Amino acid sequence: MESEQTTMEATKKNGPGSGRTPDAGVEAGAADRLLAVAAGREVPSEVHEQVLRERPVLEVDRFNLWYGAKQALHNITMPIPHNHVTALVGPSGCGKSTLLRSVNRLNDLVPSARTTGTMRLNGDSIYDPRVDVIELRKRMGMVFQRPNPFPMSIYENVVYALRIDGEGNRGILDEVCEMSLRGAALWDEVKDRLKDSALGLSGGQQQRLCIARAIAAEPEVLLLDEPCSALDPIATGKVEDLIQELRGRYSVLIVTHNMQQASRTSDYTAFMYLGRLIEYGPTTEIFTKPILRETEAYVTGRFG
Amino acid sequence: MSSERQRPRRLRSAHSNLSAHGEPWVWLTAGSLALAIAMITGLLCFIAIRGAATFWPVPLELVELADGRKVLGEVTGRQTAVQPGRDAPEQAARRLVRTANFEFTGNHYEWIDESAITATTLPEWATAVDRLEGGRFHGFPLRLMHGEEVVAAGAEGVWEEFERIHPAARERFRAARSIDKHDRGVLQRRLRAARLDVVQAGLSSGLESPQRAESVKRESEVIAAVELEEKILDQKTASLRAQNAGWGVEFETPGGEKTILPLDSIVRAWQPNRLSLASKAQLYGARWGEFLADDPREANSAGGVFPAIWGTIAMTLIMAVFVAPFGVLAALYLREYATRGPVTAAVRIAINNLAGVPSIVYGAFGLGFFCYVLGAGIDGVFFRPSLIADNQPTFGTGGLLWASLTLALLTLPVVIVATEEALSAVPNSMREGSYACGASKWQTIRRIVLPRALPGIMTGLILAMARGAGEVAPLMLVGVKKIALDLPIDGTFPFVHPEREFMHLAYLIYDVGFQSPNSEAAKPMVFTITFLLVAIIALLNLTAIWIRSRLQRRYVAQQF
Numbered sequence: 068m069e070s071e072q073t074t075m076e077a078t079k080k081n082g083p084g085s086g087r088t089p090d091a092g093v094e095a096g097a098a099d100r101l102l103a104v105a106a107g108r109e110v111p112s113e114v115h116e117q118v119l120r121e122r123p124v125l126e127v128d129r130f131n132l133w134y135g136a137k138q139a140l141h142n143i144t145m146p147i148p149h150n151h152v153t154a155l156v157g158p159s160g161c162g163k164s165t166l167l168r169s170v171n172r173l174n175d176l177v178p179s180a181r182t183t184g185t186m187r188l189n190g191d192s193i194y195d196p197r198v199d200v201i202e203l204r205k206r207m208g209m210v211f212q213r214p215n216p217f218p219m220s221i222y223e224n225v226v227y228a229l230r231i232d233g234e235g236n237r238g239i240l241d242e243v244c245e246m247s248l249r250g251a252a253l254w255d256e257v258k259d260r261l262k263d264s265a266l267g268l269s270g271g272q273q274q275r276l277c278i279a280r281a282i283a284a285e286p287e288v289l290l291l292d293e294p295c296s297a298l299d300p301i302a303t304g305k306v307e308d309l310i311q312e313l314r315g316r317y318s319v320l321i322v323t324h325n326m327q328q329a330s331r332t333s334d335y336t337a338f339m340y341l342g343r344l345i346e347y348g349p350t351t352e353i354f355t356k357p358i359l360r361e362t363e364a365y366v367t368g369r370f371g
Numbered sequence: 372m373s374s375e376r377q378r379p380r381r382l383r384s385a386h387s388n389l390s391a392h393g394e395p396w397v398w399l400t401a402g403s404l405a406l407a408i409a410m411i412t413g414l415l416c417f418i419a420i421r422g423a424a425t426f427w428p429v430p431l432e433l434v435e436l437a438d439g440r441k442v443l444g445e446v447t448g449r450q451t452a453v454q455p456g457r458d459a460p461e462q463a464a465r466r467l468v469r470t471a472n473f474e475f476t477g478n479h480y481e482w483i484d485e486s487a488i489t490a491t492t493l494p495e496w497a498t499a500v501d502r503l504e505g506g507r508f509h510g511f512p513l514r515l516m517h518g519e520e521v522v523a524a525g526a527e528g529v530w531e532e533f534e535r536i537h538p539a540a541r542e543r544f545r546a547a548r549s550i551d552k553h554d555r556g557v558l559q560r561r562l563r564a565a566r567l568d569v570v571q572a573g574l575s576s577g578l579e580s581p582q583r584a585e586s587v588k589r590e591s592e593v594i595a596a597v598e599l600e601e602k603i604l605d606q607k608t609a610s611l612r613a614q615n616a617g618w619g620v621e622f623e624t625p626g627g628e629k630t631i632l633p634l635d636s637i638v639r640a641w642q643p644n645r646l647s648l649a650s651k652a653q654l655y656g657a658r659w660g661e662f663l664a665d666d667p668r669e670a671n672s673a674g675g676v677f678p679a680i681w682g683t684i685a686m687t688l689i690m691a692v693f694v695a696p697f698g699v700l701a702a703l704y705l706r707e708y709a710t711r712g713p714v715t716a717a718v719r720i721a722i723n724n725l726a727g728v729p730s731i732v733y734g735a736f737g738l739g740f741f742c743y744v745l746g747a748g749i750d751g752v753f754f755r756p757s758l759i760a761d762n763q764p765t766f767g768t769g770g771l772l773w774a775s776l777t778l779a780l781l782t783l784p785v786v787i788v789a790t791e792e793a794l795s796a797v798p799n800s801m802r803e804g805s806y807a808c809g810a811s812k813w814q815t816i817r818r819i820v821l822p823r824a825l826p827g828i829m830t831g832l833i834l835a836m837a838r839g840a841g842e843v844a845p846l847m848l849v850g851v852k853k854i855a856l857d858l859p860i861d862g863t864f865p866f867v868h869p870e871r872e873f874m875h876l877a878y879l880i881y882d883v884g885f886q887s888p889n890s891e892a893a894k895p896m897v898f899t900i901t902f903l904l905v906a907i908i909a910l911l912n913l914t915a916i917w918i919r920s921r922l923q924r925r926y927v928a929q930q931f
């Protein structure tokens with residue numbers, strides 16, 4: 068508990084406001100930071116001040132997660148700004164998906180997973196024992212790495228969240244279906260075959276269908292876990308355009324492997340490494356003048 | 372030095388040895404498959420050919436023997452047997468002839484040595500007769516008689532007349548039998564119901580109560596009404612039988628005996644030696660028709676198997692109706708809800724082992740539990756009068772319901788294992804997608820997992836039906852009977868009688884093949900019944916496969 072406290076303070080102290088700048092003297096120390104992480108030592112996160120000035124939709128607060136004995140997330144503290152796109156980048160296995168799945172508590176399904184710390188969605192605690200996980204998940208939407216349409220018609224896929232809430236009004240369902248499909252830029256392609264099986268769509272269409280499904284219930288935050296990694300370039304382009312359109316209307320937390328995608332689509336970018344948040348700030352700053360050398364090294368593709 | 376040593380090694384590896392290529396393994400695997408296919412198709416073809424050939428009319432050979440005896444019959448087998456000779460064992464060819472005419476020959480079949488045969492001919496008017504009783508008859512038609520009056524004489528004339536009047540006579544015979552079997556049965560049941568009402572009234576209100584007096588009065592009314600109706604039925608059957616009485620066909624056997632076969636006891640008669648191919652085909656179709664649609668005769672070795680077809684299909688479907696929900700629910704709990712651990716593992720192993728328990732054990736359990744405990748309990752509560760008055764159990768003995776339940780139990784492991792497999796084959800990403808939409812576990816199972824697993828579950832059900840439909844041993848204990856002509860669904864209230872005993876094709880195979888007094892004649896029937904059973908199981912499976920492929924198209928498509 069005490070160590071967590073000190074880390075928090077360190078985070079604040081080492082923020083850009085504290086006057087620390089990426090000068091020549093840091094270069095050696097900066098590389099050390101990743102080594103220190105690898106060695107398992109506590110390392111402060113660099114969080115840019117602009118992030119803290121935004122109104123957060125989701126607050127991650129000193130969050131730790133273990134899979135059995137193995138710790139996958141170390142003391143993550145990060146606010147996710149409202150109605151902005153926030154990208155999570157970092158090498159494979161650094162815990163990006165784990166963090167995302169912790170937000171809607173999908174990790175509850177993993178028997179070995181254990182957490183400390185908390186998260187808040189618009190001020191409501193997510194990890195409070197009294198929270199109804201089902202109600203909680205209804206406030207979020209999630210899109211996975213591989214498209215996972217349900218074995219039912221396109222229409223039923225989109226209105227799935229409403230169906231399980233017992234919504235039977237045809238008018239409402241039709242309207243939500245059309246709005247969500249339009250929102251996911253899929254309406255024109257499927258409007259004539261809404262009753263067809265969703266499994267007959269192409270991969271890119273399936274992924275946009277999953278996005279439509281995720282936004283159908285008007286989520287407070289949209290979680291996208293590498294939504295383009297299983298898609299071909301054209302489908303990727305369409306999904307990226309779609310994320311651009313969602314910007315400003317939805318709060319989006321997106322995991323991506325692709326630096327260009329992060330820089331094109333996101334407002335804020337967080338760099339993670341081995342379960343730790345290393346640096347978090349506005350995308351332009353992370354990609355042009357990051358505080359840490361290792362962030363720069365990573366985003367320019369020199370490692371990772 | 373080292374490069375020199377390497378060279379030959381390279382040369383060798385360029386050729387590469389046989390086992391490295393894996394060729395022998397390809398041959399071995401392909402050979403195993405070929406062997407399996409050969410055995411399966413061989414068995415099925417054998418059954419199909421023998422089964423389909425049963426009803427094809429075979430020529431009647433008139434065999435004259437050295438000792439002057441004459442035998443008329445179908446040659447059903449040939450053999451070279453080794454016989455003890457004077458000096459050394461001798462090879463002797465012989466043929467098996469279906470001599471029929473049991474009342475004269477004392478045999479149905481006879482082995483005849485080729486050496487004893489002086490002549491073999493195919494007489495045009497040799498006639499084969501399927502009779503109601505007494506087995507097959509072979510002979511030559513002489514006269515058509517009505518009492519003492521000769522209606523027609525000479526083979527040709529007799530036959531012309533026979534074909535004209537025989538269908539109507541058979542029709543009258545069937546009508547009379549149907550009255551005896553059905554209409555009188557209905558009357559008997561009405562009597563019994565009235566009698567049991569009296570017992571029931573005595574039980575529930577006391578022997579001196581007005582209710583009992585009332586029902587006694589009603590019983591006597593019913594008895595009077597039934598007597599009246601019975602008289603009418605008597606008249607009907609008597610007139611039908613009177614019209615047939617006296618009609619007969621006189622035949623002469625090859626041995627020279629003359630006998631008159633009553634017209635209405637002749638099920639079918641034909642002259643195989645003079646039939647054209649078309650009329651042979653027609654006869655073949657008619658015999659199949661009788662086989663599929665009629666009740667059995669002569670201890671099941673002749674006639675049809677309709678009640679058994681009915682029983683087999685009904686039992687299999689009822690079994691499926693029971694086993695499907697039970698198996699699926701059990702598998703659902705095991706796979707989706709039970710926490711993984713030693714207990715679940717033990718349960719799973721136990722279920723798998725259940726599949727290895729000999730089926731007769733299930734039969735014993737079914738008899739002990741379903742019939743004697745459950746059935747006796749039901750009888751005690753709902754069927755007390757019958758138990759007390761007739762000492763006759765209703766559900767407390769074997770029947771269609773208990774047999775179906777027993778087989779459902781027997782096939783439960785198959786369904787559970789298949790369902791579990793199907794459930795675990797549902798991609799986790801789909802479940803997670805559903806949870807992420809805010810669905811509860813049950814909603815996820817009902818809307819995503821089950822539809823997606825349905826084809827796999829159907830596969831399990833198909834396997835279960837195939838296994839259940841072919842079982843014999845447990846059925847012998849829980850309700851299958853040699854002869855049970857009352858179908859479990861009929862026109863009498865309450866229309867469905869799940870407590871009734873029934874016939875089953877698989878048991879019929881055993882019964883006809885091994886319990887029949889005339890086993891040689893029953894042999895072709897065994898093949899035909901087997902053929903039919905296999906065909907029915909194939910039909911049930913094809914239906915299920917068709918349903919499954921429809922579901923598959925709907926729920927499980929390729930990913931990209």
Ligand SMILES: Nc1ncnc2c1ncn2[C@@H]1O[C@H](COP(=O)(O)OP(=O)(O)O)[C@@H](O)[C@H]1O
Pocket residue numbers: 134139158159160161162163164165166177
């Ligand atoms: N269900 C799980 N059980 C155990 N370990 C897991 C599980 N899921 C992920 N991990 C581990 O947690 C770490 C982070 O994984 P993940 O969040 O999937 O990384 P990323 O998405 O950044 O590639 C990895 O080391 C991975 O092996």
Ligand SMILES: [Mg+2]
Pocket residue numbers: 163164165293
């Ligand atoms: Mg990942």
